[in-house]
Amino acid sequence: MFKRVLMASAIASLLAACSSTQPPAPADTAPAVQQPVVTAPVTPAVDAAAEARLAAERARLAKESVYFDFDSNAIRADQQARVSQHAEFLKANPGQQAQIQGNTDARGSREYNLALGQRRAESVKNALEVLGVKGDQLEAVSYGKEKPRAEGSSAADFAENRRADVAYR
Amino acid sequence: MLNSLWCRRLAGLLLLWVAAFARADLSVDIVGGGANRYPLAVPAFAGEAAGDALTGIVRGDLALTGMVDLKPVPAGAIAADAAQLNAPVWRTLGAYAVLAGRMSTGAGGLTRVDYQLVQLAPRKVLAEGGYEVPPAALADAGHRIADAVYRALFGEPSFFLSRIAYVLKEGRGSYALQVSDVDGRNARTVLRSKEPIISPAWSPDGGRLAYVSFETGKPVVWVQDLGSGQRRVLANYRGSNSAPAWRPDGQALAVVLTTSGNSQIYLVGAGGGAPQRLTRSGAIDTEPDFSPDGSRIAFVSDRSGGPQVYVMPATGGEPQRISWQGSYNVSPRFSPDGKQLTYMRREGGRFRVVVHDLASNDARVVSDEVYGESPSFAPNGRMVLFASDAGARSVLWASSPDGTSKVRLGTVSGEVQDPAWGPARP
Numbered sequence: 103m104f105k106r107v108l109m110a111s112a113i114a115s116l117l118a119a120c121s122s123t124q125p126p127a128p129a130d131t132a133p134a135v136q137q138p139v140v141t142a143p144v145t146p147a148v149d150a151a152a153e154a155r156l157a158a159e160r161a162r163l164a165k166e167s168v169y170f171d172f173d174s175n176a177i178r179a180d181q182q183a184r185v186s187q188h189a190e191f192l193k194a195n196p197g198q199q200a201q202i203q204g205n206t207d208a209r210g211s212r213e214y215n216l217a218l219g220q221r222r223a224e225s226v227k228n229a230l231e232v233l234g235v236k237g238d239q240l241e242a243v244s245y246g247k248e249k250p251r252a253e254g255s256s257a258a259d260f261a262e263n264r265r266a267d268v269a270y271r
Numbered sequence: 272m273l274n275s276l277w278c279r280r281l282a283g284l285l286l287l288w289v290a291a292f293a294r295a296d297l298s299v300d301i302v303g304g305g306a307n308r309y310p311l312a313v314p315a316f317a318g319e320a321a322g323d324a325l326t327g328i329v330r331g332d333l334a335l336t337g338m339v340d341l342k343p344v345p346a347g348a349i350a351a352d353a354a355q356l357n358a359p360v361w362r363t364l365g366a367y368a369v370l371a372g373r374m375s376t377g378a379g380g381l382t383r384v385d386y387q388l389v390q391l392a393p394r395k396v397l398a399e400g401g402y403e404v405p406p407a408a409l410a411d412a413g414h415r416i417a418d419a420v421y422r423a424l425f426g427e428p429s430f431f432l433s434r435i436a437y438v439l440k441e442g443r444g445s446y447a448l449q450v451s452d453v454d455g456r457n458a459r460t461v462l463r464s465k466e467p468i469i470s471p472a473w474s475p476d477g478g479r480l481a482y483v484s485f486e487t488g489k490p491v492v493w494v495q496d497l498g499s500g501q502r503r504v505l506a507n508y509r510g511s512n513s514a515p516a517w518r519p520d521g522q523a524l525a526v527v528l529t530t531s532g533n534s535q536i537y538l539v540g541a542g543g544g545a546p547q548r549l550t551r552s553g554a555i556d557t558e559p560d561f562s563p564d565g566s567r568i569a570f571v572s573d574r575s576g577g578p579q580v581y582v583m584p585a586t587g588g589e590p591q592r593i594s595w596q597g598s599y600n601v602s603p604r605f606s607p608d609g610k611q612l613t614y615m616r617r618e619g620g621r622f623r624v625v626v627h628d629l630a631s632n633d634a635r636v637v638s639d640e641v642y643g644e645s646p647s648f649a650p651n652g653r654m655v656l657f658a659s660d661a662g663a664r665s666v667l668w669a670s671s672p673d674g675t676s677k678v679r680l681g682t683v684s685g686e687v688q689d690p691a692w693g694p695a696r697p
Contacts, residue, residue, distance in 0.1 A: 201489070210622070211601040211615055211644060212469045212689065213514045214571055214578050216490060217527070217534035217555040220511050224532055242529070243489040244511045248467035253443070 156195070160270040163191055167265040168226050172207075175218070175225040185226060188268050189233035196236065199271040202226045204244040205251070207260035212246055219244030219266075226266045308340035309424050312366035315344075316384070317351035317373035324456070325384065328413030329370065331454045332431040333420065335669065336653065337676025342366045350389075358391045367391060370420060377403040384409075386416050388423050398423035410456055430649035432696040435656065436461075436471040436480055437667065440686040448482060450497065450693075453649075455680055461495060462502075472515045472524075473693040474541075481505060481515035481524055492526050494541070506539055506546070516559045516568075517541075518585070525549065525559035525568060536570055549587040558602055561585060562609045569593070569603040569612055580614050580627075593627065596634060600625070604647045611672065613637075613646040613655050624657045626672045637674035645688075650695040654678075658690050 166184045168177065177185060192198055204223030206215040223242035231237055252259035313330050333339040342364045350356045350371035361369045368390045377383035385401040398419045402412040414431045421429035430453055439447040446468045451458035462468060466485035473480060474494075481494045490511045495502035506512040510529030514536075517524050521541060528537050528546060534555045537546035550556040554574035561568055562585075569582050572590070577598045583590035594600035599617035606613070612627045616636070624638035624646045640659035647656050654669040667680035667687050 203489075210599065210617070211558065211571075213527070213558045214555070214601045216469075216511060216513050217557045220529050220534055221555065224529070241489075241509055242532075244529075245467075245485070246469075246490075248469065248485065 159191060163188060164267070164269060167267050168222075169261070170222055170264045170266070172260075172264065173218075175221040177225060177229050185229045186233060189230050189235050192230065192235040192239055193233075196239065198239060200240055201269045201271060202230075202240060202242045203267045203269060204242070204246075205249065205263050205265050205267070206247050207263045208247045208250060208255065209260070210247070212248065216244045216246035216248075219246045222264075222266045226268070308338055310340045310342055310365050310367045311370065311420075311424075312342045312344050312361055312364055312368075313370045314348045314350055316371075316386070317349050319372075319374050323374070324410050325374065325413045325416075326370075326372070328410055328454065328456070329417040329420065332414060332417035332429070335431075335454065335678050336421065336429070337671055337678060338425065338653075340365075352385070353387045353389045353394075353396050356389055358389075358394060362391050368397065368424075370416075372416070380405070382406055382409060384412050384416070386419070388420050410452065414452065428651050428695065430651045430654065430692070430695065433650050434477065434693045434696070435667075435690055436473060436693060437658070437690040438468050438471065438688040440688055448480070450480070453692075461497065461500075469689055470514055471689060471691045472517055473691060474517050475519050475521045475694060477694045477696060481517065483513045483515070492524075494524075505541075505543075506537075508546070514557050514559060516561055518561050519563055519565040525561065527557045527559070536568070550583070550590075551587075560604050562605050563607055564609055567609075569605060571601045571603065580612065582612075582629075593629070594634070602645055606648045606672070607650055607652045611648075611652075613648060613672075615644055615646060615657075624655060624670070626655060626674075635674060637670045637672065637677075638668065640668070643668070645690055647690065647692045648672075649692050654692075656690050656692045658687055 166187055168181045168184055171178065192200060202223040204219030206219045220242065223244055227240045227242040230240060250263045252262040313326055315326050319325055330341055334341055350369050351373045352371050356369060356371055368388055370386060370388050372384065372386035375383045381403045383401065383403050386399060387396050388398040390397050400419055402415065404412045417431045418429045433453050434450050435453060436450050439449050441447065444465045446464045447460045448462040448468045448471060449458050449460050461480060464484060464486050469483045471480050471482040478498060479494055479496050481492060483490045484493055490513045491504060492506040492512045492515050493502050494505045505524065506526045506528060508528050508530050512526060512528055514527040515524050523538050523540050525536055526539055527534050533553060534557050535548060536550045536556050536559045537548050539546045552572060552574050554572055556570055556572045558571040559568050566585055567582050568585050569580060571578050572581050578601050579592055580594040580600045580603045581590035581592050593612065597616045597618055601615050603612045603614040610629055612629065614625055616623050616625045622642045622644065623636045624643040625634050626637055627634040637655060638657060638659065643657045643659045645658055653671060655672055656667060656669050658667055667690050668677060669680065670677045
């Protein structure tokens with residue numbers, strides 16, 4: 103029984119970790135998502151509630167991707183509020199590390215897209231630093247066109263993939 | 272020699288299906304070839320069993336070049352050696368030469384293979400030789416015989432003894448870095464990962480692969496020994512690490528790091544050590560490739576606005592812009608003689624493979640596909656390998672640098688990405 107609980111919570115935390123970098127998986131490929139995971143009561147820790155609030159906040163912010171225009175790494179006016187949310191959280195939690203992951207649409211060479219994704223990630227990193235986040239909390243990396251959230255090739259799919267995610271570590 | 276060679280490749284579209292592939296992971300079919308190809312008959316060798324992968328490999332290799340017109344041979348027709356060859360009969364098939372050969376059991380359970388390439392009129396043995404190999408090495412003997420035939424007919428080395436590396440994407444979250452013979456046989460997985468693998472690069476001796484793996488949650492450059500399978504991290508600095516390219520002496524690699532806040536080209540020792548920065552721009556500098564003599568590096572930079580191909584001294588220094596046509600030119604690779612570059616150009620929403628002559632600045636498009644990526648030259652410079660989209664999946668193509676001959680290396684399943692043509696084996 104205990105083993106199963108451990109497994110269940112491992113799956114749950116794995117799913118939580120996944121959701122910070124990946125879109126919700128289609129229901130037919132990820133049945134585990136639909137199963138409510140029942141865990142045994144955890145030994146109450148002094149700051150369990152605070153930790154839970156932090157985890158919830160991280161999970162919420164992880165979905166706040168920053169989107170870009172085609173062939174651009176400029177932070178759009180409509181994306182500023184998202185960047186600010188990340189900045190506030192990182193300033194309030196100076197021990198928190200974040201990996202900023204730049205992405206591109208599927209057009210062009212893999213390596214050049216990797217560099218374009220890096221430029222988007224650096225752009226978000228700079229914007230966060232301008233808002234007062236310490237640089238050593240941040241690492242800008244790129245996934246280029248290798249990990250598209252949208253697999254199609256419509257304009258909307260391409261737009262969805264022109265983004266940077268902030269993954270909290 | 273060269274003139275007649277180019278001559279043979281000129282004009283004409285021909286569809287030829289190459290059958291007799293016992294177990295190819297990639298199948299080969301020719302969609303374009305020169306009209307003036309050398310007419311050759313390659314019957315089964317005497318003593319060759321139906322399942323033996325020998326003359327099938329010879330035919331496949333020669334077909335890959337687009338320079339040989341393989342004449343259909345009636346079933347059961349065999350020419351064991353020059354002495355037994357009935358020249359007039361073979362000439363009625365349209366062949367100028369016949370590859371005769373026999374297989375027999377040699378000492379210690381080895382298979383003995385002897386061959387003679389016989390020109391029919393005037394009658395003359397153009398090449399001959401023999402191998403004693405364990406049954407598992409029969410394919411290798413096939414490639415070596417094909418190489419001997421190619422050398423005899425065209426007076427230069429073939430690319431049949433080289434290998435190719437590519438990434439096979441088998442659905443989302445499954446990547447296999449594979450190495451195969453040039454005809455797709457003997458494919459073996461070098462690395463399997465749930466995370467993307469990109470940019471495989473052959474060491475000059477063909478013994479190691481450098482590549483970029485995302486397995487740790489970001490792009491990191493690894494080097495793996497193909498013999499032992501052992502691997503280690505070459506570059507794992509803060510930010511992204513990518514685009515490895517070996518210096519021809521095998522002692523150092525150019526890589527792209529982002530520690531300065533933008534993608535820049537650095538030199539790192541093959542055994543480690545502090546990276547030495549080679550480009551200093553505020554732009555993207557990426558996709559380095561050393562010239563075969565090690566003196567220059569071709570790379571992509573968007574310092575002029577869009578991505579264009581540049582060449583600079585291998586120690587860094589003032590780059591010279593090479594590509595002027597089109598707003599997007601990426602992924603340059605030198606030809607083995609250092610006189611040409613192949614790269615990928617965006618042209619009206621399509622991505623074309625271009626071969627650019629550095630002396631004349633003549634740049635010709637060699638691919639018709641909507642999308643062609645990652646071109647690289649064969650070690651003898653006679654073909655350019657690239658991947659392209661074909662509907663939902665990608666396939667490998669090999670084209671002659673002048674675009675007149677083209678071969679499709681179709682994949683059985685999955686998506687083939689980032690092909691890299693390796694060096695010739697000794």
